[in-house]
Each structure stands twice: as C-alpha cells, then as structure tokens.
Amino acid sequence: MEASKTDLQPEPLELDEHDVAPEAALQIEQLEPTQLAVWISNAPDPQRAALALFYLDEFDCREILELAELKLSELSRLLAQGRRQLQAWLDAKHPEAHKV
Amino acid sequence: MKTLGLLRRQRALLNCAPISEDRLTDRSMRSAVSSAAASADFVNQQNFDRAVAELVRLIPIPPETAEWFSEKDLVVGSKWTWKKMVRNPAVLAISIAVAVIAGVSVFLLVSHLNDFPGSATARKLLTVAASTRPVMLDPVSTEAGTLSDLFFMKHGLEHYDVPDEFADFRTIGCRVFEDEESRRIAQIWLGEKRMQLFLFPAERNTKTGAVLRFPGWRYVHQEGWVGAVTERSGVCFMAALRGGEKDLQPYLSTAAGR
Numbered sequence: 049m050e051a052s053k054t055d056l057q058p059e060p061l062e063l064d065e066h067d068v069a070p071e072a073a074l075q076i077e078q079l080e081p082t083q084l085a086v087w088i089s090n091a092p093d094p095q096r097a098a099l100a101l102f103y104l105d106e107f108d109c110r111e112i113l114e115l116a117e118l119k120l121s122e123l124s125r126l127l128a129q130g131r132r133q134l135q136a137w138l139d140a141k142h143p144e145a146h147k148v
Numbered sequence: 149m150k151t152l153g154l155l156r157r158q159r160a161l162l163n164c165a166p167i168s169e170d171r172l173t174d175r176s177m178r179s180a181v182s183s184a185a186a187s188a189d190f191v192n193q194q195n196f197d198r199a200v201a202e203l204v205r206l207i208p209i210p211p212e213t214a215e216w217f218s219e220k221d222l223v224v225g226s227k228w229t230w231k232k233m234v235r236n237p238a239v240l241a242i243s244i245a246v247a248v249i250a251g252v253s254v255f256l257l258v259s260h261l262n263d264f265p266g267s268a269t270a271r272k273l274l275t276v277a278a279s280t281r282p283v284m285l286d287p288v289s290t291e292a293g294t295l296s297d298l299f300f301m302k303h304g305l306e307h308y309d310v311p312d313e314f315a316d317f318r319t320i321g322c323r324v325f326e327d328e329e330s331r332r333i334a335q336i337w338l339g340e341k342r343m344q345l346f347l348f349p350a351e352r353n354t355k356t357g358a359v360l361r362f363p364g365w366r367y368v369h370q371e372g373w374v375g376a377v378t379e380r381s382g383v384c385f386m387a388a389l390r391g392g393e394k395d396l397q398p399y400l401s402t403a404a405g406r
Contacts, residue, residue, distance in 0.1 A: 068189075068196045076199035081206040088204075102164070103197070103204045108171040109164045124160035131196060 065132035066139050075138040087137060091130065094118060098126040158183070162190060167201045265351040265360035266384045267368055270377045273333065274370035277344045277388045285321030285337050292317050292336055292345060299324065299334050299347070307381040308334050308347040313399055314387055317343070341395070346386040350379045365400050367393050376400055 069075075076084075088099050094116055101112045102123075113123060161180040172178050184190040233239055288295070293315025299308040303324045320337040327333055327348075336345040351360045359382045368375045368386075375388040376396045389395055 068192050070188075070192050070195075072192070072196045073199040076196070076203055079203060081203050081208065084200070084203050085207045103167075103201050105167045105171070105201045105204075108166055108173045109161075109177055110174060112164070120157075120160050120164065124163035128163045131193065134200070135196075 064136035064140070065129065066136040068131050068135050069139070072135055072138060075142045078142050079138075087134065091133075094122075095126045095130055098123055099130045102127055162193070165190070165194065165197075167194070167197045262367070264362045264366045264377070266348070266362075266377065266379065267366070269327070269331075269348055269351070270346075270368040270375050270384070270386050271370045272327070273346045273348065273386060274368060274373040274375050274388055276333075276335070277346070277375075278371055278373055278390070280335070280337075280344065282321060282337060285323045285335065287321045288319050290319055291315065292319050292338060295319065295322055295334075295336060298322070303332065303334075305332060305334060305347075307383045309380065309383070309385075310336070310345060310347070311378065311380070311385055314338070314343075314345060341389055343387060343389045346375075346384075346388065348384050348386075350382050350384045352382075367396075 088096060088103070090096075091099055097116045098112070098118065101107055101115055107115065109120075109123070112118075113120060116123065118126070157176075158180045161177050162184050165177065165181050165184075166172055172181060181190075234243075288298075292310045293312075296309040299305040305324070317338045317340045320339055322334065322336045324332055324334050331349050334347040336347075337343075338345065352358060353360060359379070361379055365376045365378050368377060373388055373390050374392055374396055375386045376393075376399075377384055377386045379385075387396060387399065
C-alpha cells in the first residue's frame with residue numbers, strides 16, 4: 049500500500065489535442081462502443097466523471113456541476129479538453145476520415 | 149473587462165451546452181445557445197457531442213454491473229414537475245399537516261358558532277350525565293315540576309324550576325351537588341327515556357354581575373349525548389339524553405304547541 053502510494057504513481061500523460069473537425073461525426077461512427085468506453089474510462093478524474101455524466105445525456109448542466117462537484121469554468125475546460133483529445137485520438141485512429 | 153467576463157462565461161456555457169434540447173432548463177444556457185446557434189464551431193461541437201452520446205448509448209452494460217442497479221436505485225433527473233413535488237414526502241407531510249390544522253380550525257369555528265353563555269358548563273354536565281348511575285341519586289318518585297319546592301326548601305335554591313315541557317314527567321331520583329367552581333347543580337333522573345335534567349346558575353358578566361341571557365333553546369353535544377338548554381330567571385335548565393337532537397326535538401316542540 050505504502051509503495052503504491054509513494055513509488056508506483058503513473059506518469060502524467062500528455063495527450064494530443066486537435067480542434068473538433070466537421071467530419072468528426074463520421075469518425076465517431078466508425079468506433080466500436082466499447083472502444084469509446086475504454087477511452088473515457090482511461091481519462092483522469094475529474095475529467096472522466098465530467099465526460100461520463102455529460103455524454104450520458106441524462107442530466108442538465110447544473111446537475112452535472114452538483115454531481116461532479118465542479119465549477120462551471122472547470123466543467124467547461126474539462127469538456128473542451130476532452131473533445132479536443134478525443135478528436136486527436138480519432139484523427140490518429142481514422143486518419144482517412146479526417147482527410148475526406 | 150466586464151464584456152470580457154461575459155464572453156468568458158458565455159464560452160464556458162457553450163462548452164457545457166446540453167446534447168438534448170430538453171436539457172436546456174437554465175435561462176442563461178438557453179440564451180448562450182440561441183446566440184451561438186448559427187456559429188460553425190458550435191454546430192460542429194453539437195454534432196460531435198450528439199455522435200458521441202449516440203455511441204455511449206450503445207455501450208453494453210456488463211450483466212454483473214446491471215445487477216447493481218435495480219430500477220428504484222437509478223438516479224432520476226430532478227426535472228421539476230407538479231406531480232413530483234406532490235409525491236415529495238416532505239411536501240406530502242406538510243400538506244397533510246396543513247389539511248389537519250385547517251380541518252381542526254374549521255371544526256372549532258363551527259362548534260363555537262353554536263356557543264352561548266353557559267355552553268361550556270352544559271357540556272361538562274353532559275359528561276356528568278354519561279357517568280351518573282341511578283344509585284348515586286336520592287330515590288324520588290314524583291312529577292319533575294314539584295321538585296322546585298324541594299330544591300328551595302331543602303337546599304335554598306331559588307328559581308330552580310323545571311320548565312313546563314318537562315314538569316309532568318315522573319322522576320326516579322334527584323340530587324344537588326357542587327361542581328369544581330362550587331356552583332350548586334341540581335340533577336334529576338326521569339323515567340322517560342332515561343332522560344336527565346340539570347339546573348345550574350346562568351353565566352354572569354364578570355364586571356357588572358348581570359345575567360348573560362339567551363333566547364329559546366340551544367343544543368350542546370358531548371360524547372354521544374345531546375342537551376337542550378334554556379335560561380330563565382338567572383338559572384339554566386338542561387334536558388339531556390343519549391342520542392341526537394331529533395330525540396329531544398319532540399319534547400321541545402310540545403312547548404311551542406302549548
């Protein structure tokens with residue numbers, strides 16, 4: 049337990065970020081649902097919670113802020129960053145769709 | 149600086165713009181979305197979010213995870229509706245409490261509408277009537293009207309007269325006792341329908357000492373008993389029996405007939 053707390057911390061990962069592309073919807077269609085689930089679950093907290101609550105499409109903004117205990121500016125930053133990172137991942141995974 | 153702040157907040161709101169239009173519950177969010185509706189960037193973002201949400205819906209839930217959530221445990225969006233508000237236990241409890249308080253208030257108001265001077269004493273005497281047993285009274289077999297002399301001669305009670313309506317009924321017994329306010333009460337038991345008659349001092353004005361009069365007969369009710377009360381010469385008379393007003397009315401209407 050002690051070792052996991054002090055020694056075995058994951059290195060912070062710098063993900064690429066791309067602007068959301070008009071053809072992103074086509075790229076997303078080519079994804080498997082489980083691939084997206086894995087991508088979201090690998091996101092660091094609180095971004096993972098923000099993305100999960102937002103894309104569940106069951107809560108309005110105020111409810112998400114309460115559930116995730118975030119400020120509007122924080123949620124906004126996490127979602128915008130999440131979109132850009134997801135776009136970069138999509139571009140890396142399906143570059144051909146990006147070029148269309 | 150203020151404009152910059154507003155723009156920053158609008159940008160923040162747009163980043164959090166809901167995927168479905170029915171989640172646009174906040175006014176500031178609606179305003180931000182409507183002002184950016186034509187922007188290409190925002191349209192891109194919305195298309196992107198819709199596509200992701202569509203895919204999220206298709207993510208299979210493992211059976212062992214699905215078991216964790218029974219239907220009642222699911223988090224329900226707190227969209228405000230009248231139906232939900234009425235079902236809220238706190239609202240329900242408060243509504244019931246308010247209804248009970250209103251009911252009691254109306255009941256008290258209606259019961260006090262029929263109040264008259266001496267009605268409180270009359271109600272207490274109805275309780276006495278309910279708990280009285282024949283052995284508690286001195287056995288006296290005579291006409292009720294003749295007991296006025298007995299009350300005057302033996303107990304010094306003036307004007308303790310039984311009204312004509314009840315004067316001809318045969319008595320089983322009678323007694324004179326004091327209530328908790330040391331007022332002297334005469335009680336007569338009749339053979340007729342096990343009716344009881346009470347004579348007690350009428351209420352008086354605390355300042356002037358004048359008798360508080362009221363015209364005719366008034367009804368009081370207590371624990372299944374009914375009493376018809378009238379006031380004459382500073383003394384109240386009550387005829388009481390177990391039942392309702394309709395059981396006493398025939399005796400009182402004979403007086404009207406006379």
